[in-house]
Amino acid sequence: MIAFILRRLVQSVIVMLTVALVAFALFRFVGDPIASMVGQETTLAERAEIRQALGLNDPFPVQFWSFLTRAVQGDFGISYRLQQPVMELILSRLPATLELALVSGIMAFAFGVGFGVYTALRRGNWLSGSIMTISLIGVSLPTFLIGVLLIWVFAVELQWLPSFGRGETVYIGDWWRTGLLTSSGRFSLILPAITLGLYQMTLIMRLVRAEMLEVLRTDYIKFARARGLSNRAVHFGHALKNTLVPVITITGLQMGSIIAFSIITETVFQWPGVGALFINSVRFVDVPVMAAYLMLIALVFVVINLVVDLLYYAVDPRLRVDRASARS
Amino acid sequence: MPTPLLSVRDLVVEFPTRRGTLRALDHVSFDIAEGEVLGMVGESGAGKSLTGAAIIGLLEAPGRIAGGEVWLKGERIDNLSPEKMRRVRGRRIGMVFQDPLTSLNPLYTVAEQLIETIRTHLDLSEKDARKRAVGLLDRVGIPAAARRIDDYPHHFSGGMRQRVVIALALAAEPELVIADEPTTALDVSVQAQIIDVLKEACIERGASVMLITHDMGVIAETADRVAVLYAGRMAEIGPVRDVIQAAEHPYTSGLMGAIPTLTQTADRLTQIPGSMPRLNAIPQGCAFNPRCKHVFDRCRRDRPELIARGGGRHVACWLFDGAMEKADV
Numbered sequence: 001m002i003a004f005i006l007r008r009l010v011q012s013v014i015v016m017l018t019v020a021l022v023a024f025a026l027f028r029f030v031g032d033p034i035a036s037m038v039g040q041e042t043t044l045a046e047r048a049e050i051r052q053a054l055g056l057n058d059p060f061p062v063q064f065w066s067f068l069t070r071a072v073q074g075d076f077g078i079s080y081r082l083q084q085p086v087m088e089l090i091l092s093r094l095p096a097t098l099e100l101a102l103v104s105g106i107m108a109f110a111f112g113v114g115f116g117v118y119t120a121l122r123r124g125n126w127l128s129g130s131i132m133t134i135s136l137i138g139v140s141l142p143t144f145l146i147g148v149l150l151i152w153v154f155a156v157e158l159q160w161l162p163s164f165g166r167g168e169t170v171y172i173g174d175w176w177r178t179g180l181l182t183s184s185g186r187f188s189l190i191l192p193a194i195t196l197g198l199y200q201m202t203l204i205m206r207l208v209r210a211e212m213l214e215v216l217r218t219d220y221i222k223f224a225r226a227r228g229l230s231n232r233a234v235h236f237g238h239a240l241k242n243t244l245v246p247v248i249t250i251t252g253l254q255m256g257s258i259i260a261f262s263i264i265t266e267t268v269f270q271w272p273g274v275g276a277l278f279i280n281s282v283r284f285v286d287v288p289v290m291a292a293y294l295m296l297i298a299l300v301f302v303v304i305n306l307v308v309d310l311l312y313y314a315v316d317p318r319l320r321v322d323r324a325s326a327r328s
Numbered sequence: 329m330p331t332p333l334l335s336v337r338d339l340v341v342e343f344p345t346r347r348g349t350l351r352a353l354d355h356v357s358f359d360i361a362e363g364e365v366l367g368m369v370g371e372s373g374a375g376k377s378l379t380g381a382a383i384i385g386l387l388e389a390p391g392r393i394a395g396g397e398v399w400l401k402g403e404r405i406d407n408l409s410p411e412k413m414r415r416v417r418g419r420r421i422g423m424v425f426q427d428p429l430t431s432l433n434p435l436y437t438v439a440e441q442l443i444e445t446i447r448t449h450l451d452l453s454e455k456d457a458r459k460r461a462v463g464l465l466d467r468v469g470i471p472a473a474a475r476r477i478d479d480y481p482h483h484f485s486g487g488m489r490q491r492v493v494i495a496l497a498l499a500a501e502p503e504l505v506i507a508d509e510p511t512t513a514l515d516v517s518v519q520a521q522i523i524d525v526l527k528e529a530c531i532e533r534g535a536s537v538m539l540i541t542h543d544m545g546v547i548a549e550t551a552d553r554v555a556v557l558y559a560g561r562m563a564e565i566g567p568v569r570d571v572i573q574a575a576e577h578p579y580t581s582g583l584m585g586a587i588p589t590l591t592q593t594a595d596r597l598t599q600i601p602g603s604m605p606r607l608n609a610i611p612q613g614c615a616f617n618p619r620c621k622h623v624f625d626r627c628r629r630d631r632p633e634l635i636a637r638g639g640g641r642h643v644a645c646w647l648f649d650g651a652m653e654k655a656d657v
Contacts, residue, residue, distance in 0.1 A: 219430035225386055226425070227445045227496060228418025237444075238433050317480040318434055 001313070001320075008309060012302040017068075019298035023291035024067045028060075076292035081284045086292045090274055095176045096166055097266070097273030101259045103189055104197030108258070109251055112201045116208025117243075120216065121235060131205075138202035143261065147195040147268035154191060162188045164270035196265040200254045207250055211243040218242075245316055252308035256301040331402050332359035333536050334383070334504055339406075340395035341375070341382050341560075343607075350607040352378050354560045355396065357634070360504065365527065365537040367551030367568065369544065369583070371604050374557040376540045380506040382406075383538075384421050385413040401503065419449040422497035422535075424507040424526070428490035428514070432481035438465070438492050439477040442499055449500035464495040467532075468525050487518035494526055498533065505530055506538045511546065523550055544587050548572055553640070556580045559604055559615040562634060566641030576643045578620045614646065622647055 034047050034056075051057055055066065070076070076086035115135070119128035138146075155163035167184030169177045179185025215221060216239055224234045263275035270276070274293060281289035313319050341353035353375045360366045368376050381387050383398055385408070398406040405416055417423070425431045433441060442461035446452060452460065458477075465473035468491040481489055490510060497505055507526060511519040527550055530537050539551055547554050548568060555565040556577065564577040575581035585598035602619040611617055617627040626646045634642040635649060 219425055219427055220433040222386065223423070223425055223431040223493070223496075224433065225414075226384060226417055226423035227448070227499070228414050228416070229444065229448055230414065233444065233448070238436075241435050242433070316435060317437075318482050 005306075005310075008306055012306060015302055016295070016298060019295060020068060020071060021064070023294040024064050026287055026291050026294070071292075071295065076295075077288040079281070079286055079289050081281065081286045081289075086288045089277065089289065090292055090296065091175055092177070093272060093274045093277050095178060096271060097259065097262050097275060099178060099180060100189065100192055100196060100265070100271060100273060101255070101262055104193040104195075105200070105255050105258050107193055108197035108200035108204055108254070112204025112251075113208050113240075113244075113247070115201075116205040117212060117235070117240060119205070120209045120212035123213075135202040135205055138198045139206075143195060143199060143264050144268050146198055147192070147265055150191045150195055151268070161191050163191070166272060192265050192269040192271055195268065196258055196262055200251075200258060203254065204247065204251055208243055208247055211246055212239060215239045215242045241315070245312070248311050248315065249308055252304045252311070253301075256297075256304045259300050260297050330361075333362045333364075333401055334360040334538070335399040336379070336383065336396070337399070338396040339379070339382060339393065339398065341378055341387065341391055342394040343391050345390075348608065351394075351610075352391065352560050352607055353382065356557070356560070356562050357396075358555050358562065358565055360536045360538060362503075363531065363534055363536055364553065365530075365539060365551045367547035367554040368538060368540045368557065369542055369547055369554060370557035371542065373604060373607075375560040376542075376557055377508050378560075379557070380423070380508050380538065380540055384417055384423055384506060385410075386417075386423075415449075418445060418497075418502065419500045420502050420504065422500075422502035422505045424490075424493055424497045424505065424510045426509040426512050428486055428493050431493050432489060434481055437478050437480050438484075442477070442492075442496060445496055445499040461495075461499070464499060465492065467529055468492070468495045468498075469521070470495075486514055487522060490514060490518075490522050491525060494522070494529060498529055498535070501533055502535060504536045504538065506540070508540045509542070510539075511541070511543070519546070544572070544583065556583070559610055560607065561615055562642075562644060563616070564641075564643045564645075565634070566637070566643075567639065570639060570641055576637065576641070576648060577616075577645045578622050578647075579616050582619075614644075 034051055034054075038047060038050065055063060058066075074087050076090075078084065079086050079089055082089060115131050119131055122128045141149075151163045154161045162184070165188060166179045167186075167188035168182040169179045169185055170181050172178050172181075179189060221234060221239055224238050229238075262271075262273060263279055265271065266273045266275035267279055274296070277289065278293045280286075281293070336359070337357050338355045339353055339357070340351065340355060343350045343352055356375070356379060358366070368379065370376050378387070378391070381391075382393055383405075385405070387393065393406055396406070397404055400416070400420060405413065408416065432438070436444075439458065439461060442464065443454065443457045446457040446460055447454070450457070462474050462477055465477055470476055470488060470491055476483075481492070484492060494510075497507075505526070510526060511522050514522060523546055526539075527537065537550075539547070541547060551568050553566060554568045554571050556563045556571070556579065558579050564571060564575065564580045571580060572584060575584050579600070582598070582600035586600070588597055600619055605611060605615060605618070611628070612631075613629050614620070614623075614627040614632050617623045620627065624646070630646070632644045632646045632649070634644045636642055637648060
């Protein structure tokens with residue numbers, strides 16, 4: 001077990017290093033950072049001076065090493081556009097994205113598993129038929145279109161929910177600005193959370209349904225019925241737990257995508273999160289921000305993968321190191 | 329005659345399909361007395377497992393009981409509500425399936441599965457249920473049961489897992505255990521042990537056994553009576569010794585002839601020509617008539633019912649109809 005975790009940690013570090021290399025390479029190939037930092041009247045000599053001061057004339061490995069050592073300490077430099085430390089910028093925007101991702105992730109998982117189980121158990125009744133049909137829409141419509149449609153129906157026509165922003169926010173601690181504690185914050189969260197989570201929900205739902213149908217056909221379910229267990233025990237105790245093993249993987253990876261794909265939703269809903277920050281940075285070739293964002297998303301995926309692997313161990317005893325040797 | 333423990337009367341199981349209804353069990357009748365072991369043999373597809381599934385109420389859709397009655401100790405059970413039938417399963421009728429490797433849920437320990445079953449049917453505390461579970465495992469021959477009970481199914485070998493399955497089937501002291509080919513998936517070397525464990529554990533508790541198998545050897549050693557199914561119909565039923573030593577139905581004698589023996593010095597085993605008809609192409613009259621070497625006109629015209637032959641034997645063959653002289657088969 002320990003060896004497994006160590007091995008996974010080493011793998012994670014390698015992945016992060018690779019991403020760091022790509023992120024760092026961005027600095028060199030996206031354009032000349034000096035050009036976007038200085039005004040038009042800056043002389044060539046002054047530009048060369050800045051270039052020297054920023055260490056941009058150093059050889060590639062030296063620059064990469066200093067990027068790495070500073071990245072490890074959480075220092076990604078200063079945003080070209082906003083002239084603020086990148087880490088500060090990202091940290092101030094991260095709570096918005098995390099809250100959005102978390103809420104839509106939980107929604108996607110809860111409704112996905114719920115609908116998946118329901119449609120698997122009540123195959124052929126009209127309600128599960130309609131759920132399956134509607135889920136097709138969720139899978140096939142692009143996120144931004146769903147967002148725009150929701151805004152049109154619920155914000156413009158019905159005027160039930162706000163169409164953009166986070167609503168009122170309050171601070172928890174020094175820097176975590178949350179919208180979850182105010183009613184306008186919670187209302188503002190509904191539409192973007194649905195937009196972001198709908199695709200993941202339908203995906204989880206279809207996966208749960210397929211797995212559940214598969215598991216319900218197995219011998220141990222037949223045997224559980226033959227032992228006279230109640231339907232509830234058979235469906236939720238025995239079938240659902242076996243269904244969840246593959247579902248955990250997908251859901252975990254989807255959680256990463258939710259954070260990564262929040263870019264689109266945040267743009268549609270003017271949500272002040274890191275995704276919106278990234279889009280604006282791309283427009284202004286704000287390379288330090290882009291690089292930091294890339295590293296952040298990579299970190300999220302690496303951590304989630306690790307958690308998913310550990311969850312396997314919790315759910316499936318066959319993966320654990322044998323306590324007793326199998327004897328006959 | 330006392331009320332039999334299980335009485336199956338004219339059981340009909342049908343599968344509606346797009347191309348008409350298939351009749352998988354056709355008026356099957358038999359009894360199982362208390363404490364008796366009834367063997368049920370037949371080729372694959374003859375309806376052995378289906379009979380077991382129909383009795384315990386676990387026919388898979390679209391299969392359904394289309395006629396007949398199943399009585400358990402004088403109580404009719406084929407028309408119980410699903411909830412009442414659930415309480416019969418495990419509590420009054422236990423079941424052992426063919427493949428022990430897939431019968432146990434891999435994500436729960438043996439203890440969890442046993443205690444769950446015990447507490448579903450009996451009003452016991454967690455602690456008492458656990459004590460009982462250890463006793464059951466001990467009884468089915470699992471060494472160091474108190475320690476191994478917290479292992480997961482994958483920690484056990486196939487033979488050991490089948491013992492666990494038997495313990496699970498017996499967990500709530502059922503009156504009848506239906507064992508559906510309990511040894512087919514096992515290594516030959518442990519088959520005999522498992523059959524012994526099953527039989528002894530049942531006899532001890534006074535439970536009857538319906539042993540479904542296609543292994544005549546197992547039937548000969550274990551069963552008191554044997555029922556032979558052919559194409560969803562009962563061909564012959566009677567005490568094991570009689571049926572094995574002097575089979576009356578031509579199909580049964582064909583089956584017996586196909587078993588190799590040590591004393592026999594034939595180059596080839598006898599075999600029954602042809603194969604069992606598909607359910608949608610069962611011939612008129614006796615289902616066995618195209619393969620039977622004693623076939624005559626009546627067999628192709630009328631379907632034979634079970635004819636009492638004395639000594640508890642019944643055979644569905646026109647050769648033994650009262651109108652005929654007893655033929656030498």
